[in-house]
Amino acid sequence: xxxxxxxxxxxxxxxxxxxxxxxxxxxxxxxxxxxxxxxxxxxxxxxxxxxxxxxxxxxxxxxxxxxxxxxxxxxxxxxxxxxxxxxxxxxxxxxxxxxxxxxxxxxxxxxxxxxxxxxxxxxxxxxxxxxxxxxxxxxxxxxxxxxxxxxxxxxxxxxxxxxxxxxxxxxxxxxxxxxxxxxxxxxxxxxxxxxxxxxxxxxxxxxxxxxxxxxxxxxxxxxxxxxxxxxxxxxxxxxxxxxxxxxxxxxxxxxxxxxxxxxxxxxxxxx
Amino acid sequence: xxxxxxxxxxxxxxxxxxxxxxxxxxxxxxxxxxxxxxxxxxxxxxxxxxxxxxxxxxxxxxxxxxxxxxxxxxxxxxxxxxxxxxxxxxxxxxxxxxxxxxxxxxxxxxxxxxxxxxxxxxxxxxxxxxxxxxxxxxxxxxxxxxxxxxxxxxxxxxxxxxxxxxxxxxxxxxxxxxxxxxxxxxxxxxxxxxxxxxxxxxxxxxxxxxxxxxxxxxxxxxxxxxxxxxxxxxxxxxxxxxxxxxxxxxxxxxxxxxxxxxxxxxxxxxxxxxxxxxxxxxxxxxxxxxxxxxxxxxxxxx
Numbered sequence: 001x002x003x004x005x006x007x008x009x010x011x012x013x014x015x016x017x018x019x020x021x022x023x024x025x026x027x028x029x030x031x032x033x034x035x036x037x038x039x040x041x042x043x044x045x046x047x048x049x050x051x052x053x054x055x056x057x058x059x060x061x062x063x064x065x066x067x068x069x070x071x072x073x074x075x076x077x078x079x080x081x082x083x084x085x086x087x088x089x090x091x092x093x094x095x096x097x098x099x100x101x102x103x104x105x106x107x108x109x110x111x112x113x114x115x116x117x118x119x120x121x122x123x124x125x126x127x128x129x130x131x132x133x134x135x136x137x138x139x140x141x142x143x144x145x146x147x148x149x150x151x152x153x154x155x156x157x158x159x160x161x162x163x164x165x166x167x168x169x170x171x172x173x174x175x176x177x178x179x180x181x182x183x184x185x186x187x188x189x190x191x192x193x194x195x196x197x198x199x200x201x202x203x204x205x206x207x208x209x210x211x212x213x214x215x216x217x218x219x220x221x222x223x224x225x226x227x228x229x230x231x232x233x234x235x236x237x238x239x240x241x242x243x244x245x246x247x248x249x250x251x252x253x254x255x256x257x258x259x260x261x262x263x264x265x266x267x268x269x270x271x
Numbered sequence: 272x273x274x275x276x277x278x279x280x281x282x283x284x285x286x287x288x289x290x291x292x293x294x295x296x297x298x299x300x301x302x303x304x305x306x307x308x309x310x311x312x313x314x315x316x317x318x319x320x321x322x323x324x325x326x327x328x329x330x331x332x333x334x335x336x337x338x339x340x341x342x343x344x345x346x347x348x349x350x351x352x353x354x355x356x357x358x359x360x361x362x363x364x365x366x367x368x369x370x371x372x373x374x375x376x377x378x379x380x381x382x383x384x385x386x387x388x389x390x391x392x393x394x395x396x397x398x399x400x401x402x403x404x405x406x407x408x409x410x411x412x413x414x415x416x417x418x419x420x421x422x423x424x425x426x427x428x429x430x431x432x433x434x435x436x437x438x439x440x441x442x443x444x445x446x447x448x449x450x451x452x453x454x455x456x457x458x459x460x461x462x463x464x465x466x467x468x469x470x471x472x473x474x475x476x477x478x479x480x481x482x483x484x485x486x487x488x489x490x491x492x493x494x495x496x497x498x499x500x501x502x503x504x505x506x507x508x509x510x511x512x513x514x515x516x517x518x519x520x521x522x523x524x525x526x527x528x529x530x531x532x533x534x535x536x537x538x539x540x541x542x543x544x545x546x547x548x549x550x551x552x553x554x555x556x557x558x559x560x561x562x563x564x565x566x567x568x569x570x571x572x573x
Binding site for chain 1 (some may be wrong): 276363364434442445446448449451453455456457458460461462463477
């Protein structure tokens with residue numbers, strides 16, 4: 001099984017249905033090599049979240065089901081696992097929209113991530129300090145109620161909380177949603193750091209194609225539940241189709257919507 | 272004048288203490304509401320079931336008081352275990368309404384089981400605490416306050432302190448608060464929902480047993496306890512469904528208001544307004560403060 005030692009996650013041709021009827025994924029295959037960052041890109045409703053939930057087995061709680069294909073994580077077929085078993089195996093998902101425990105303090109939120117591990121009070125404090133070294137901002141706000149922290153801080157809480165479970169693999173679902181560019185960069189820096197220093201493999205769902213690819217090793221682009229394109233992050237960044245459709249750069253020199261409008265108004269004048 | 276004031280104090284204190292009896296019942300609802308976001312309609316049946324079993328152990332098997340209480344508490348843990356396994360786990364991903372309906376069914380099952388096992392006649396429960404004024408207080412403060420009421424107050428205070436410590440400082444308490452906030456996120460970081468459910472239902476069962484003992488000692492252990500538990504509804508509306516201090520304060524408010532209203536305003540309505548006055552109060556709360564006094568407000572950033 002040399003294959004499973006190279007790829008920590010191997011998804012083969014999965015099909016996912018919700019409520020036994022709604023077909024969310026048609027045919028998705030992807031691999032995450034150990035210790036790498038893989039980006040899963042696509043528009044709203046393309047199936048990014050569904051793919052991640054299929055992996056973390058969170059699908060069941062939304063009445064979804066993998067109806068075809070197989071998912072293998074670190075040598076385990078995940079079909080019969082539940083989310084808390086997956087966390088035990090070292091796979092943690094950071095859900096879309098942060099989902100912090102609003103009434104708990106920042107520190108309680110982070111500690112709750114260690115629930116699956118049997119740690120003494122001293123061990124927990126030690127782990128906390130380790131986590132705070134990555135998320136310096138959170139240490140200052142440790143006593144605040146999580147609901148009253150900023151969006152960026154909540155995203156950091158969610159990632160820090162997941163890291164407390166000591167994962168081998170993180171699934172990040174749109175970690176930069178609704179954040180200012182500076183914060184997006186900050187979050188990605190932390191993610192990159194966790195990847196290199198802690199050796200955590202990462203599967204990342206993002207709409208922010210440009211930033212995601214710049215911080216990943218490999219990328220998959222999915223549309224309406226199918227993988228349309230995949231390749232190394234560099235090759236995707238240079239791909240014409242990707243540039244046109246996802247990065248807003250085309251050969252015609254249109255860089256943004258304003259340019260498109262300008263072109264159209266020029267056409268009208270000429271007519 | 273002094274006599275009038277003393278009389279008012281007596282009514283008020285009596286009402287407050289009687290209110291803690293409602294609080295005890297309401298506590299059980301709050302525990303389950305926190306974890307399942309469901310109003311547990313079987314809470315009344317749990318009160319009846321637990322205290323009837325307690326009486327049964329003592330009176331039919333001649334088991335000593337303390338041992339019988341421990342056995343009844345253990346029985347409620349078993350009930351919690353069975354509820355988690357047979358009712359909640361199969362409904363894990365079902366909507367909250369479905370779980371609500373299931374609790375109604377569970378209530379009928381518990382009522383039936385209790386009566387099948389221990390019979391239908393009214394039993395007397397003697398806690399060794401009389402439901403009559405404490406002489407010392409009557410002599411020194413000139414207030415007539417029932418010993419049972421005072422006991423209920425103390426027990427309620429102990430329970431709230433115990434539950435507070437459990438939730439604030441233990442690992443499973445942290446897990447419960449996490450589940451109460453966002454069950455999906457809690458399960459995504461590996462908090463096993465089934466353990467939390469088991470804890471909450473067992474704790475609610477033990478709380479039901481304590482509440483049942485208090486009510487049983489006052490009114491006899493009988494089927495009417497099931498409906499009595501519904502008195503907790505206005506308590507919860509006023510205190511907030513998800514707040515343990517709210518259950519206590521709500522109970523106090525209901526207890527005090529209904530007694531004071533009964534004594535001072537009741538005669539104009541031909542008496543017996545105790546029965547409906549709490550619900551009128553609850554309606555006002557629903558109109559002007561639907562989350563209750565201590566209910567967790569939905570926090571939304573703007």
